[in-house]
Every structure is written in structure tokens, then in C-alpha cells.
Amino acid sequence: MELLHIKTPLLESHAMTKLTGFPVYLKLENVQPPGSFKIRGIGNLCQKAMQRGCNHMVCSSGGNAGLAAAYAAKKLKIPCSVIVPGSTPMFIVERLREEGATVEICGSSWDDADARTLTLAKQPGYAYIPPFNHPDIWEGVASVIHESAEQLPEKPGIVVVSVGGGGLLSGVLQGMHNVGWTDVPVVAMETKGADSFNASVQAGELVTLDAITSVAKCLGARRVAANALEWTKNHTIISHACTDKEAVLACDKFADDHRMLVEPACGAALACVYERLFKVWQEQGKLGELKSALVIVCGGNLVSLKAMKEWKDQLGLS
């Protein structure tokens, strides 16, 4: 089966290395053709659905999973419908239509769009393409770690990811266990107002947020996949929710440091380094010495210079 994702660059960030005092490596999923890491999992899921005889993909998404599904369907030459919440910017809706997808806007959060998707997917030949909660997605995402293991000089001291519904986290952990990184802690970053994983970790059970109030709309799953919470039972995961301000500031610093623009959903992971959280956790005794860190730069399309300016004005960062 032809891979729908590309092998992405892994590079050391000298700016971040200077901040932490040890090498910080970036896995640049923001350069995937559809704009985010999503294509690894969604591409795998779409290909397997097609092999099962499905001939129409229907995907619920905050935007990036939808773009990955539209891109995959175009490559596989089958139709694709994407259901997005009202919080998805119109330029993303237009981008989806340019990719050939039929787009429906439904509800105020991803959960509403997903309910509609499940109804549409009942039609004969249709495949339901969820954005984060499926074993074929986690299997596809695991490739990001398989590649990183080949590209890194040695096993990293810690791995940092963003969490929306927990598909990226689940796939990264699956990949880490495949390559023997079972003792490498993972930092699960969210933004306050989209911190359904952190709420669940604190409660010790799945929690559903009342609403998504963060600017990081692509972390906007009110309830994470059960599989993501399950991982906390057999892997060291540090769950942390940063503020929108810290996430947007991280995007701003990343643009200056690396001349690449990513969404606040990705800024949440970058904020772990820019807010020097490793040092905070080491001082709290939550983390031992680190020789290196790997940050999954998940990317995202829901960003522009205009949007960055609006967020910075809104958050008092201008």
C-alpha cells in the first residue's frame, strides 16, 4: 500500500537547546502535505476502509483531520464528506472544498459534528473516519516514532505531544513501545479550556468538558478517547494544561526561531519548552535529569499571520 504521508525532517532546535541546556529535537509534522501529523493516522484508516470495500469517506473534524481525509480520499480517488463545527474558519472550509471534499457545518463543537457524521456513515459503502479514536489511526500515528527512532542519535530523554482527543498521544505511545522506549516519559500538553485529558487524569476517569473555550480549537474534543487515559496505567505521562497566552506566545517564538507558523494546538506542545516546564518539574521532583527531548511539532492549518495578530490582540500579547 502506497504511504500517503511523507517521512518528515527531524532537526535539533538550537534556540530550544539553548533554553534547556540539552538537545531538543523537533519532528516536523507541520510539513506533511495536508499540513499536520493527521495524515499518518487518517491515511492509514482510509486505506484500510477502502480495502474493506468502502467507497465514500465521511470525517468529523476540527479541520486538520478533515483536510487529511480529503487529501487521502483524493489520492485514493474516492469521494469524501467532511463535517466541521461552526468554530472552523471559513478559509478551512474553502480549502476542504478545493481538495474536492463535500463540507457540512454542524454545531458549535467537534462533538456536534461527530454526531452528524455517525448518522451519515450509516449509508451503504460509507466509512466513518473519526479524527482520533480508532486503532487504525493510532497504528498510523506510531510511524512518527518509528521514523524518529531512525533519525535520532539515541533514545530521547522525554517526548512532548499535544492532546486533543488523544489520538496523537495513543499513537506516539504505541510507537514508543514498538521501538522499546517504554521507560521514556511523555508530556501530554493541552490548553486550559480544551484540557479534557488533564481533567480525566485528575478525576481518574473519563471527563466530558461542558464546552471548549480555548483558542486552540483543534484540541477541542470535550472527551478524550478511553484508550488515551488507559495508557496512563502503563506509561509515565505528565499531563499539563498551559494557558492560551502561553500557547500563542510559543507559536510566535517558534515563528521567530524557525520561520514556521503553527497553530496554538501545536503551540501547546512548544510551550512545554518555551515555558521551561522541564526545569519546573525537576525542581518539584516530578522529573529526573534529561539528556535530550523530542517534541512532535504537530502543525495545523488553522493559523495565519492575520489570526496570530487577532489572538495576540485578544490575549494582550501585542
Ligand SMILES: COC[C@H](NCc1c(COP(=O)(O)O)cnc(C)c1O)C(=O)O
Ligand atoms: C477537534 O479537532 C480534532 C482534530 N485535531 C487534533 C489536533 C491535535 C490533537 O490530536 P488528537 O489528540 O486529537 O489526536 C494536535 N494538533 C493539531 C494541529 C490537531 O489538529 C481535527 O483536526 O479534527
